[in-house]
Amino acid sequence: MAGSVNRQVLLKSRPEGAPSLDNFELIETPRPQAAAGEVLMRTLYLSLDPYMRGRMSAAKSYAAPAAVGQPMVGGTVGEIVASRHPDYASGDIVLGFGGWQEYALSNGAGLRKLDPAAAPVSTALGVLGMPGMTAYVGLLEIGQPKPGETVVVAAASGAVGSVVGQIARIKGCRPVGIAGGTEKCRFVERELGFDACVDHRAPDFATRLQAACPNGIDVYFENVGGAVQEAVWPLLNDFARIPVCGLIAQYNALTPMPGPDMFSILRKRLTLRGFIVTDFAAKQADFIRDVGQWVRAGRIKYREDVVVGLENAPSAFLGLLQGKNFGKMLVRVAD
Amino acid sequence: MAGSVNRQVLLKSRPEGAPSLDNFELIETPRPQAAAGEVLMRTLYLSLDPYMRGRMSAAKSYAAPAAVGQPMVGGTVGEIVASRHPDYASGDIVLGFGGWQEYALSNGAGLRKLDPAAAPVSTALGVLGMPGMTAYVGLLEIGQPKPGETVVVAAASGAVGSVVGQIARIKGCRPVGIAGGTEKCRFVERELGFDACVDHRAPDFATRLQAACPNGIDVYFENVGGAVQEAVWPLLNDFARIPVCGLIAQYNALTPMPGPDMFSILRKRLTLRGFIVTDFAAKQADFIRDVGQWVRAGRIKYREDVVVGLENAPSAFLGLLQGKNFGKMLVRVAD
Numbered sequence: 001m002a003g004s005v006n007r008q009v010l011l012k013s014r015p016e017g018a019p020s021l022d023n024f025e026l027i028e029t030p031r032p033q034a035a036a037g038e039v040l041m042r043t044l045y046l047s048l049d050p051y052m053r054g055r056m057s058a059a060k061s062y063a064a065p066a067a068v069g070q071p072m073v074g075g076t077v078g079e080i081v082a083s084r085h086p087d088y089a090s091g092d093i094v095l096g097f098g099g100w101q102e103y104a105l106s107n108g109a110g111l112r113k114l115d116p117a118a119a120p121v122s123t124a125l126g127v128l129g130m131p132g133m134t135a136y137v138g139l140l141e142i143g144q145p146k147p148g149e150t151v152v153v154a155a156a157s158g159a160v161g162s163v164v165g166q167i168a169r170i171k172g173c174r175p176v177g178i179a180g181g182t183e184k185c186r187f188v189e190r191e192l193g194f195d196a197c198v199d200h201r202a203p204d205f206a207t208r209l210q211a212a213c214p215n216g217i218d219v220y221f222e223n224v225g226g227a228v229q230e231a232v233w234p235l236l237n238d239f240a241r242i243p244v245c246g247l248i249a250q251y252n253a254l255t256p257m258p259g260p261d262m263f264s265i266l267r268k269r270l271t272l273r274g275f276i277v278t279d280f281a282a283k284q285a286d287f288i289r290d291v292g293q294w295v296r297a298g299r300i301k302y303r304e305d306v307v308v309g310l311e312n313a314p315s316a317f318l319g320l321l322q323g324k325n326f327g328k329m330l331v332r333v334a335d
Numbered sequence: 336m337a338g339s340v341n342r343q344v345l346l347k348s349r350p351e352g353a354p355s356l357d358n359f360e361l362i363e364t365p366r367p368q369a370a371a372g373e374v375l376m377r378t379l380y381l382s383l384d385p386y387m388r389g390r391m392s393a394a395k396s397y398a399a400p401a402a403v404g405q406p407m408v409g410g411t412v413g414e415i416v417a418s419r420h421p422d423y424a425s426g427d428i429v430l431g432f433g434g435w436q437e438y439a440l441s442n443g444a445g446l447r448k449l450d451p452a453a454a455p456v457s458t459a460l461g462v463l464g465m466p467g468m469t470a471y472v473g474l475l476e477i478g479q480p481k482p483g484e485t486v487v488v489a490a491a492s493g494a495v496g497s498v499v500g501q502i503a504r505i506k507g508c509r510p511v512g513i514a515g516g517t518e519k520c521r522f523v524e525r526e527l528g529f530d531a532c533v534d535h536r537a538p539d540f541a542t543r544l545q546a547a548c549p550n551g552i553d554v555y556f557e558n559v560g561g562a563v564q565e566a567v568w569p570l571l572n573d574f575a576r577i578p579v580c581g582l583i584a585q586y587n588a589l590t591p592m593p594g595p596d597m598f599s600i601l602r603k604r605l606t607l608r609g610f611i612v613t614d615f616a617a618k619q620a621d622f623i624r625d626v627g628q629w630v631r632a633g634r635i636k637y638r639e640d641v642v643v644g645l646e647n648a649p650s651a652f653l654g655l656l657q658g659k660n661f662g663k664m665l666v667r668v669a670d
Contacts, residue, residue, distance in 0.1 A: 061602050062573070225597055238397075244600050258593030262560055265594070266579050266609040267396050273608075274601040 009100035018252040024314040041078030046331040047125035053251040072100040126328035127302040131159035137280035142243035147172030149218035154178040159328035206231040244274040303327030341366040344435035359649040376413030378668040382460035388586040407435040461663035462637040466494035472615035477578035482507030484553035489513040494663035541566040579609040638662030
């Protein structure tokens with residue numbers, strides 16, 4: 001019977017270069033049962049995030065790769081459907097790391113209860129979750145923006161970029177976004193309130209970016225790399241800060257891509273600093289307080305791009321890597 | 336008569352790629368006279384430093400280029416031979432920026448009186464001057480070394496590198512030097528007290544460096560770039576700090592050389608930060624206090640490589656760019 005089944009999306013094989021649907025496999029397995037001390041969660045939302053490309057590869061990184069033949073890893077919002085854990089009861093909604101599957105067990109480690117009355121639970125995977133906190137700590141702790149400065153971020157309509165720019169705006173900076181296509185750029189300027197947004201698909205992208213940054217660039221929140229980085233580089237001001245958060249344009253590269261020239265780092269006294277959101281776990285409470293307040297006050301807006309059905313997770317993820325999503329990418333796994 | 340002459344080394348032309356003797360010209364001009372408010376300094380020591388390569392080029396940098404047809408710029412220790420300035424008297428020894436010439440005028444701006452009884456006056460151009468302070472602020476402010484960490488610096492017998500490693504040692508770190516040739520490496524290990532020094536000319540340099548850094552590298556003080564940087568890069572630990580102070584191996588490059596791959600910056604959460612010593616002018620008093628004390632206590636040693644005669648400055652400078660000097664490079668212009 002359908003009720004006893006757990007559909008999972010496995011990592012079937014590791015991609016060489018760009019991943020494809022062949023790297024994933026949808027299977028049905030028996031739904032697991034909670035042992036003593038465990039809960040069984042039914043996945044409501046699965047988060048799709050660029051970092052998952054890294055998990056598909058065996059290369060050494062800051063976290064272990066996903067295992068071939070196992071469900072892909074990922075953050076989830078789920079409902080407790082069976083609990084043998086003292087802290088959780090059936091019906092609780094929790095943020096967890098259930099992976100690409102309909103049901104997941106947990107011993108409670110890393111779970112956090114959500115209050116559906118406080119905010120839509122999906123936001124725990126986006127603006128009030130890992131992507132939002134990535135934006136918050138990267139911009140404020142590393143970028144250290146000062147009022148009046150120009151802050152540039154790519155993927156500006158996405159889960160991280162949208163928050164970077166809006167916090168920059170709140171801090172009195174001049175946020176300039178980069179996004180793919182006029183629709184996204186319009187959204188970034190009109191809905192999110194960036195001072196400008198430049199379409200990286202425009203043939204004269206570099207010229208437009210320069211025009212949008214008449215005073216140069218003081219903070220470049222790096223989440224894409226590649227051609228965008230090349231256009232940004234000459235516009236950086238002395239003492240610019242570059243939080244290095246991601247390199248989505250380079251994730252499929254088969255060989256290391258050389259970085260920006262060291263002379264600029266020296267002459268302009270640039271600071272580049274890579275970071276992972278978990279490095280700043282101590283800032284969690286500050287993040288929840290500040291961004292929670294800004295979202296409730298309507299000062300930070302967010303947009304979700306929700307695809308329905310676990311079976312659509314692989315194609316949605318491939319689209320995310322190509323910038324086809326428009327807002328925080330989520331899979332609605334169950335109602 | 337000889338006494339009325341001022342010999343100068345002019346920047347005759349700007350080099351394309353590696354500079355040569357043809358880029359300089361030794362001339363004799365009349366010795367200038369101090370006007371009201373001015374002093375005339377007789378140069379005792381001229382400092383030769385890698386940054387001067389940048390001044391020979393017209394490319395935009397953090398300081399204006401030296402002018403073609405004018406004396407090359409440079410730090411000097413001189414004796415006041417005529418003073419029409421209330422703060423200085425004949426016989427005073429001063430640190431200044433007299434350039435590549437036997438006599439220089441000054442209105443007093445940037446001059447600092449030296450006490451020959453406190454330290455050999457030449458040290459004001461080296462361990463107790465700009466190079467020493469470069470090492471001090473770059474290592475401590477940007478490198479932020481912690482006890483037990485491995486600190487790597489190239490040009491380890493030179494004016495900056497030697498101080499970097501010795502301060503690292505004083506701070507409880509494990510300094511590993513890189514230098515050219517066994518004689519320099521022996522000096523760095525035995526006289527300066529580095530834990531190890533690796534000869535970058537050895538065919539198995541990268542392997543030797545790895546062997547000298549069994550716990551990886553936590554701070555890489557970047558003053559050379561090029562092949563040394565390539566060997567260092569894979570050995571960097573997570574959260575390593577890289578003060579970018581100089582790129583002497585790349586100064587003659589005609590096109591920008593691509594930097595290290597961004598993935599490492601992201602995955603290892605590296606910090607790269609370019610700096611110029613003058614950015615940290617506020618640390619001058621700390622530097623003088625700390626390093627002065629360490630030098631007096633014999634905890635920091637220094638070595639000078641002194642060439643005699645202004646006419647030898649160009650060849651000594653070309654040698655400096657090739658690592659032919661052994662210690663802080665100075666020109667003894669007058670006794």
